[in-house]
Amino acid sequence: MTPADFDLLAGILKDRSGLVVQRDKLYLLESRLVPLARKRGLGGLPELVAEVRKSRNEALLSAITDAMTTNESFFFRDTKPFDTFREVTLPALLESRASRKSFRIWSAACSTGQEPYSLAMILKEQGPKLAGWRIDIVATDLAAEVLGRAKEGLYTQFEVQRGLPIQMLMKYFKQEGDRWRIDAGIRQMVQYRTFNLLDEFTALGKFDVVFCRNVLIYFDQPTKGKVLGRMARCMTPDGHLYLGGAETVLGISDAFKPVTGQRGLYFPAAA
Numbered sequence: 023m024t025p026a027d028f029d030l031l032a033g034i035l036k037d038r039s040g041l042v043v044q045r046d047k048l049y050l051l052e053s054r055l056v057p058l059a060r061k062r063g064l065g066g067l068p069e070l071v072a073e074v075r076k077s078r079n080e081a082l083l084s085a086i087t088d089a090m091t092t093n094e095s096f097f098f099r100d101t102k103p104f105d106t107f108r109e110v111t112l113p114a115l116l117e118s119r120a121s122r123k124s125f126r127i128w129s130a131a132c133s134t135g136q137e138p139y140s141l142a143m144i145l146k147e148q149g150p151k152l153a154g155w156r157i158d159i160v161a162t163d164l165a166a167e168v169l170g171r172a173k174e175g176l177y178t179q180f181e182v183q184r185g186l187p188i189q190m191l192m193k194y195f196k197q198e199g200d201r202w203r204i205d206a207g208i209r210q211m212v213q214y215r216t217f218n219l220l221d222e223f224t225a226l227g228k229f230d231v232v233f234c235r236n237v238l239i240y241f242d243q244p245t246k247g248k249v250l251g252r253m254a255r256c257m258t259p260d261g262h263l264y265l266g267g268a269e270t271v272l273g274i275s276d277a278f279k280p281v282t283g284q285r286g287l288y289f290p291a292a293a
Contacts, residue, residue, distance in 0.1 A: 041240045074086070087165075127159045129161040228257065229258070
């Protein structure tokens with residue numbers, strides 16, 4: 023691939039998704055986009071780039087962006103954030119929202135749905151504690167294809183073995199051939215929407231909890247700051263933000279402050 027070809031693809035990804043691809047990540051472009059090129063009857067990346075230059079076709083640009091921003095996910099990823107949600111965030115919400123009996127959760131860049139479904143299962147396990155409560159789980163991703171998979175709630179044996187406790191597999195999934203489908207009741211707890219984190223968040227409404235984990239690592243510093251700023255404005259003053267283990271707000275944004283003793287958990291700075 024020529025430097026000009028690389029720059030064209032990297033520019034498309036940065037403009038459309040915020041994803042920053044450095045030149046030492048050429049292998050990532052090849053592994054994600056060569057299959058896309060062949061699916062479209064093209065020989066490889068040079069031919070794909072030529073097609074982009076020729077047409078700037080929106081469907082093609084979307085397909086390239088989706089292919090590059092489709093990241094893996096698994097149930098209860100890293101365990102600790104979900105334990106913290108269950109043991110710290112949820113009790114706080116049950117106390118502070120007792121009068122209105124409602125709260126909203128946003129799973130940003132949810133990929134194939136394992137994160138929002140993990141949260142839904144935690145909530146389902148609360149049983150009578152949440153009787154009469156209205157809880158909205160909004161899950162968004164830029165890639166329409168992975169959202170389709172998330173809505174379907176059908177996972178391979180490998181996917182359900184990654185982080186999902188066996189008791190929850192038995193309780194909330196049914197086997198269909200060599201795959202497992204999550205319970206319809208759990209699926210109905212999650213609303214999926216196509217959404218780009220580079221856009222304004224106003225239309226999504228206010229959230230009490232936001233999971234935006236392992237997303238900011240793909241953005242440059244200015245983009246991280248802008249996303250965090252918009253995120254703070256769409257959260258309640260006492261809301262909880264969860265970031266990935268390799269992510270932080272320190273030195274990037276003053277819109278949030280770390281929660282003492284809870285790695286990866288943040289409050290809006292105005293709280």
